[in-house]
Amino acid sequence: MEDPARLRREYLLAVLQHQHDLIDLTLYQLRANKARRRRGERRRKNWVRPWIGRRRQFGIYDQLMVELRKEDHASFTNFLRMPPAMFDELLARVGPRIIKQHTFFWDPLEPGMKLALTLRHLASGNKYASMKFGWRVPHNTQSLMVREVCQAIIDEYLDEVLVCPSTPDGWRAIADKFFQRWNFPHTCGALDGKHVACRCPAKSGSQYFNYKGFYSIVLMALADADYKFIWADVGGTGSASDAQIYNDCELKECAEDGTLGFPDPEPLPSDNQDVPYFFIGDDAFALRSTMMKPYNLRGLTNEQRIFNYRLSRARRVVENAFGILVNRFQILLSTMQHHPSTVRLIVKACLILHNLMRTRYPGLQNQQLDRAENENHDFVPGAWREGRNLEDTQTASGPNTASKDGKKQRNLLKHWVNSPTGAVPWQDRMI
Known part of the structure; x- marks a missing residue:
């Protein structure tokens, strides 16, 4: 049988503890009210609205x-x-x-x-x-x-879910997917930037004001052939250009110094001349052996037009990825009323959720993939070069060696996509 005296003591201790908690709460409320009166605020009627x-x-x-x-x-x-x-x-x-x-x-x-x-x-x-x-x-x-x-x-x-490959096998898998789905070889990703609108931060001047006429941060992202993002940078301000952000980022530095893990240069399909692996982008980026972009639009030949179409067809993957992203998370379509640090946090979370949904439910919100039905021919490696003037793949003008190498590489790809080996049946009618 329990001791009645001990039970009374425990009961009294519990009552005292409860009274002590009530006193603490009352003192907290009194201090809060006093601070509120010092600030000239009215006393709260309710701690929680009904x-x-x-x-x-x-x-x-x-x-x-x-x-x-x-x-x-x-x-x-x-x-x-x-x-x-x-x-x-x-x-x-x-x-x-x-x-x-x-x-x-x-x-x-x-x-x-x-x-x-x-x-x-x-x-x-x-x-x-x-x-x-x-x-x-x-x-x-x-x-x-x-x-x-x-x-x-x-x-x-x-x-x-947001991991950039660091091994040759990882990059080669992405390049194989690009060639399988979009018929463009040696492509390790499509790169582009997107402006995410936000309100003007206090005392920021024109730092966040972009050329489109609103305040924003810049989402620079690299997408694979399946509309998933494999690298992203959300630190850019609206006044910075895509090329400026890419030139200052670690991705470009690692791609050009060979520490990104790209596979060693290999021949194009049905060819025997080694060609480096590269990213693809629009005209905002500088042409390099690690970055392919379209020819300028002035005075294009038919072969250059076809090359531009073929490259843009693969590059639009990142545009489609942005479209899927902003239609799923429509906060990215509005002008976010947050601090820039919160905007960047939200954008990163949206990227991760986008990739997670693309992994778990790839068909839930998908764009129609273009699949080319190429004829199965057996080509002799390098035979497509016969009868073609490839002088522009050996000499090119440019301000530095890097741009010259990029022009030679682009010219070689131009010839390849216009050859029987690299052509797709519908490309002539697309220009």
């Missing part, structure tokens, strides 16, 4: 999302831009990073609520002030929550 306190009864997460999961998976996918199974995977892996400890003063928001609200913000681009009424979460809480969840997604998935 309609926010009824979040579990009428909020989107606990009501609408439960109904969509049970009754309409397609609408759930449209609401968060991902199926329920993908949301559950994200919650299982990201949830432990964003869970908070319960305290005497308040109960923390559930990890599922934080994740769902963040995904909806990325998918819709709605402002915090408008989202607070449906989700019943104050706008200042949302601002902290979105940054926390985006950082957790980056920390959890970055090394898994």
Whole structure:
């Protein structure tokens, strides 16, 4: 039988502890009110607005999302831009990073609520002030929550889904996919930049103002043949050009000094002359042996037009990847009302979620792939050169050796795509 005296002592200790907690809470409120009076603010009527306190009864997460999961998976996918199974995977892996400890003063928001609200913000681009009424979460809480969840997604998935190859086999696999799908050889990725609009940061002058007439940060990304991003840089400001950002980045330096892991130069299909592996880009970039771009549009020959079409056909992969990205996460289509550091955090999280969806559900939001049905012929290596004037592959003018080598390489590719070996049946009618 338990000792009645001990039970009384334990009861009195519990009462005293409860009274001590109440005193602490009262002192906290008194200090907060005193500080508020010093700042000239009015005293709060409610610590939590009553309609926010009824979040579990009428909020989107606990009501609408439960109904969509049970009754309409397609609408759930449209609401968060991902199926329920993908949301559950994200919650299982990201949830432990964003869970908070319960305290005497308040109960923390559930990890599922934080994740769902963040995904909806990325998918819709709605402002915090408008989202607070449906989700019943104050706008200042949302601002902290979105940054926390985006950082957790980056920390959890970055090394898994946004990885730049570092070995010859990894780059060769990408090049083989480009040749298989887009009929352009030795291509290790399509590079381009995209301006993501944001409000003008305080005291930034024209640093973020771009040539299109709005404030932005620049997303520079390298895409593979399957619309996935394999490298990205979101540190550029709107006033910087694509070439300026690429020239200052580590990717260009490693590609040109040979530390990026490109395969050794190999012959083009059905050829016997070694050609380096390279990236492809638009006319903004400098022509190098590691970067192929189209010919200038003035005074083009038919062969140059065909080369431009063939290169642009492969290069548009990165444009399509940007299109899939911004249509899935439409916050990238709006002018984000965030600090530039938060904008960069959101863009990185969107890139990771894009790659994750491309990996888990490659057909969910896909563009129609162009597949060329080439005839199966047996070519003698180098035989396509016979009867062609290849003098421009041996001599070229330019300000430096790098640009001369790039011009020679581009001219060789021009001849190859116009030869029976490298031509595709429809290229003549496309120019």
